[in-house]
Amino acid sequence: xxxxxxxxFFLGLALLVSCGGKEDKKEKEEIQLGNYQKNxxxxxxxxxxxxxxxxxSNKGIGPVKNLELPENIDQGMVTKGKAIFDSKCxxxxxxxxxxxxxxxxxxxxxxxxxxxxxxxLNPNEMILKDPIAQQLLIEHNGSPMANQNxxxxxxxxxxxxxxxxK
Amino acid sequence: MKKSIKIIASLLLATGxxxxxxxxxxNEGNRGALASNAAEKxxxxxxxxxxxxxxxxxxxxxxxxxxxxxxGRMFKEIPVFSQFPTSGYGYSEETKPMLNTSHGFxxxxxxxxPDISQTNGKLDGRWIFVNGNNTxxxxxxxxxxxxxxxxxxxxxxxxxxxxxxxTENTEYVVAGTRFSVPIPQEDIAIKEYKGKFKGSLSFISVxxxxxxxxxxxxxxxxxxxxxLSHPGRGKSHGWFFFTTYNTEEANSLLEVNASQNDKDxxxxxxxxxxxxxxxxxxxxxxxxxxxxxxxxxxxxTATSTMKKEVLVVDPLEVPGxxxxxxxxxSPHGVDVNPSGDYIIGNGKLSxxxxxxxxxxxxxxxxxxxxxxxAYGIPILNFEDILAGTVKQAGLGPLHTEFDDNGxxxxxxxxxxxxxxxxxxxxxxxxRQPNYYSVGHVMxxxxxxxxxxxxxxxxxxxxxxxxxxxxxxxLEHSAQLFDISGEKMELLLDFPTHGEPHYAAGIPAEIIKxxxxxxxxxxxxxxxxxxxxxxxxxxxxxxxxVHIYMTTIRSHFTPDNIEGIKVGDKVYFHxxxxxxxxxxxHGFAMIGANNAELLIMPGQTKTLLWEPKQVGVWPxxxxxxxxxxxxxxxxxxxxxxxxxxxxxxxxxxxx
Numbered sequence: 001x002x003x004x005x006x007x008x009f010f011l012g013l014a015l016l017v018s019c020g021g022k023e024d025k026k027e028k029e030e031i032q033l034g035n036y037q038k039n040x041x042x043x044x045x046x047x048x049x050x051x052x053x054x055x056x057s058n059k060g061i062g063p064v065k066n067l068e069l070p071e072n073i074d075q076g077m078v079t080k081g082k083a084i085f086d087s088k089c090x091x092x093x094x095x096x097x098x099x100x101x102x103x104x105x106x107x108x109x110x111x112x113x114x115x116x117x118x119x120x121l122n123p124n125e126m127i128l129k130d131p132i133a134q135q136l137l138i139e140h141n142g143s144p145m146a147n148q149n150x151x152x153x154x155x156x157x158x159x160x161x162x163x164x165x166k
Numbered sequence: 167m168k169k170s171i172k173i174i175a176s177l178l179l180a181t182g183x184x185x186x187x188x189x190x191x192x193n194e195g196n197r198g199a200l201a202s203n204a205a206e207k208x209x210x211x212x213x214x215x216x217x218x219x220x221x222x223x224x225x226x227x228x229x230x231x232x233x234x235x236x237x238g239r240m241f242k243e244i245p246v247f248s249q250f251p252t253s254g255y256g257y258s259e260e261t262k263p264m265l266n267t268s269h270g271f272x273x274x275x276x277x278x279x280p281d282i283s284q285t286n287g288k289l290d291g292r293w294i295f296v297n298g299n300n301t302x303x304x305x306x307x308x309x310x311x312x313x314x315x316x317x318x319x320x321x322x323x324x325x326x327x328x329x330x331x332x333t334e335n336t337e338y339v340v341a342g343t344r345f346s347v348p349i350p351q352e353d354i355a356i357k358e359y360k361g362k363f364k365g366s367l368s369f370i371s372v373x374x375x376x377x378x379x380x381x382x383x384x385x386x387x388x389x390x391x392x393x394l395s396h397p398g399r400g401k402s403h404g405w406f407f408f409t410t411y412n413t414e415e416a417n418s419l420l421e422v423n424a425s426q427n428d429k430d431x432x433x434x435x436x437x438x439x440x441x442x443x444x445x446x447x448x449x450x451x452x453x454x455x456x457x458x459x460x461x462x463x464x465x466x467t468a469t470s471t472m473k474k475e476v477l478v479v480d481p482l483e484v485p486g487x488x489x490x491x492x493x494x495x496s497p498h499g500v501d502v503n504p505s506g507d508y509i510i511g512n513g514k515l516s517x518x519x520x521x522x523x524x525x526x527x528x529x530x531x532x533x534x535x536x537x538x539x540a541y542g543i544p545i546l547n548f549e550d551i552l553a554g555t556v557k558q559a560g561l562g563p564l565h566t567e568f569d570d571n572g573x574x575x576x577x578x579x580x581x582x583x584x585x586x587x588x589x590x591x592x593x594x595x596x597r598q599p600n601y602y603s604v605g606h607v608m609x610x611x612x613x614x615x616x617x618x619x620x621x622x623x624x625x626x627x628x629x630x631x632x633x634x635x636x637x638x639x640l641e642h643s644a645q646l647f648d649i650s651g652e653k654m655e656l657l658l659d660f661p662t663h664g665e666p667h668y669a670a671g672i673p674a675e676i677i678k679x680x681x682x683x684x685x686x687x688x689x690x691x692x693x694x695x696x697x698x699x700x701x702x703x704x705x706x707x708x709x710x711v712h713i714y715m716t717t718i719r720s721h722f723t724p725d726n727i728e729g730i731k732v733g734d735k736v737y738f739h740x741x742x743x744x745x746x747x748x749x750x751h752g753f754a755m756i757g758a759n760n761a762e763l764l765i766m767p768g769q770t771k772t773l774l775w776e777p778k779q780v781g782v783w784p785x786x787x788x789x790x791x792x793x794x795x796x797x798x799x800x801x802x803x804x805x806x807x808x809x810x811x812x813x814x815x816x817x818x819x820x
Contacts, residue, residue: 086698087687091718091743099818100721143794146719149684149745 062118225665569619752788
């Protein structure tokens with residue numbers, strides 16, 4: 001009986017050897033302690049530089065590069081724009097009162113029309129890159145503007161509606 | 167001592183076998199998952215997409231699951247016949263009607279055979295049809311939204327198993343009965359089975375534009391068990407083939423009594439001929455009672471209509487339309503190769519496959535080469551229609567699928583293997599073991615005129631040791647094979663949900679561009695939609711209270727509601743005002759006796775809540791929607807029934 005156990009032991013060894021051959025060839029990755037590169041961690045500024053919230057030259061980031069507003073307000077567009085605004089924007093923006101987001105009344109006295117359009121059409125990138133959008137995010141409780149998948153035409157109609165909000 | 171030497175010797179031998187296995191194999195085909203490149207073949211890098219969608223039946227889960235191939239990653243469970251608390255399907259007021267039947271509301275079924283719609287015999291990726299086996303129903307899933315949009319109950323049927331296969335222009339989705347029953351149902355002794363019980367084969371027409379289903383006619387057949395079916399293709403388009411077992415017409419201990427006949431039949435049905443007969447006023451309208459449930463994409467609401475009549479056809483009234491093809495050993499699967507030349511019967515108690523020739527069948531019909539009849543239906547002479555036999559291919563053949571190179575792939579349940587064979591020569595080319603006990607096999611497009619012969623998945627019934635144990639019950643295992651070479655190569659095991667029976671696969675590019683991202687708010691026609699948050703409100707109508715609510719990241723409008731009373735039926739009509747891809751909001755109300763709602767962008771869903779206790783009760787969003795998701799909550803004040811508190815609602819106001 002002892003003989004059997006001994007043999008089994010050797011068999012076990014044999015198995016280990018015969019299966020382990022490949023493992024030996026692998027180069028052992030050397031791991032050393034204490035040689036990590038030390039990354040200088042810069043303390044983030046507690047107060048990021050404040051962008052001026054009134055900036056007519058900033059056109060924002062997005063599809064709208066240049067937009068000249070005609071003298072007269074197009075009432076047809078205003079009606080359409082108000083309907084879209086009431087459906088897709090009103091949940092967060094009250095026309096004359098800061099709510100989840102800022103009130104749109106008078107926005108064209110503070111921002112360029114291009115900026116307003118790009119904010120509506122491309123909010124995700126604006127929040128990441130545009131200094132005014134970033135500042136607004138902080139002032140509005142960190143609640144980012146949702147992308148409502150507006151077409152450029154729809155955003156333009158909403159902009160026309162904004163022109164009537166004084 | 168001698169004994170122990172023997173033991174050691176045999177152990178040594180075994181050691182030798184094991185220890186050499188890893189290094190010595192040169193046969194690519196047998197290397198299976200050990201092959202170094204198998205991992206690369208199934209690796210889909212982060213952010214990359216799979217090449218194929220695979221839709222796997224969920225069997226007794228009642229639902230359909232969506233996987234990617236070759237990765238084997240599960241993408242979605244589509245609720246079809248079962249209530250699904252995750253989305254509120256079958257719980258929300260809008261979707262409850264989907265599960266209505268002549269037996270009332272049924273929260274479950276057993277889903278078996280998905281089949282993708284076709285145009286000219288090619289997968290068109292518009293819809294996928296599935297059958298409910300237990301309470302006979304056929305469902306249609308729209309592959310734009312991956313939602314179940316229609317369910318039709320099948321009357322005069324039981325065990326709706328030889329279903330739901332589509333003809334090559336999706337003219338029909340076909341549903342056959344496995345369990346014959348009295349037609350119409352009546353209170354008779356079970357012993358009267360023979361001769362009195364009938365099997366119905368239902369041809370459900372599919373509207374080419376909207377996909378709406380309607381039972382065009384039911385063929386009332388002898389009382390056999392109609393097990394599986396398959397449409398003709400190409401030259402055999404216009405015919406449909408159904409396997410039968412229990413041609414003995416036993417009504418008890420079928421395990422023995424239904425295996426007496428050496429041969430059962432494949433029923434060949436010339437549906438074009440019957441369609442013509444019906445279009446010319448043929449058939450008989452009989453009273454029936456079955457539900458037809460349609461979900462509308464614009465109203466996001468299902469309606470259920472009870473149909474009261476069905477057109478039935480006696481096969482003897484349409485001479486030349488129905489024939490029996492004798493097929494050995496209780497055939498299970500019947501499959502037609504992509505060219506439509508051959509009809510393969512898988513006699514499940516046999517080791518052989520029977521390959522019938524369509525041309526020979528037509529010749530036998532034209533020259534009346536009959537071998538008797540059954541209930542007046544001609545039986546064709548076996549030898550005259552047989553193209554040949556695949557000899558000793560395995561044990562217990564079940565199903566055959568095809569590639570685009572003239573090969574068949576048949577599953578063998580008992581010997582647990584997948585066997586590749588040449589359809590013309592009927593020679594076996596390769597066989598690979600399955601772990602364990604394979605049922606169906608699926609090759610994308612393998613059920614159409616143009617298969618995509620790159621992968622096959624074996625859908626196995628038994629898992630045992632393939633994965634980490636999870637108690638007595640394990641998810642079933644599927645196995646992915648690369649079938650692009652001469653030999654099949656096992657690439658991957660992956661678990662499947664419920665019990666997958668058949669599956670359907672399609673190149674991702676056919677459907678992914680059409681996949682809908684949002685519901686447009688402007689197109690929302692739900693009766694209870696709140697299209698502007700300005701319209702959010704609460705209305706009382708007796709003890710019914712309707713709350714018209716909107717959601718957007720990250721608040722409900724309104725979020726404070728008072729004036730609800732114990733005993734009220736409160737309907738939350740929640741409209742999600744998001745218009746961005748993949749931003750659903752969840753809605754959960756404490757103490758609701760049903761489920762949550764998961765509301766897609768632009769969608770409206772309704773949950774019923776019946777408050778039973780006085781107090782102030784919160785609701786909240788269940789789907790982590792934004793950084794301020796945790797703030798997305800609200801309160802409802804519930805007062806005693808006798809209270810005079812007026813209804814009021816608000817958001818962010820004093």
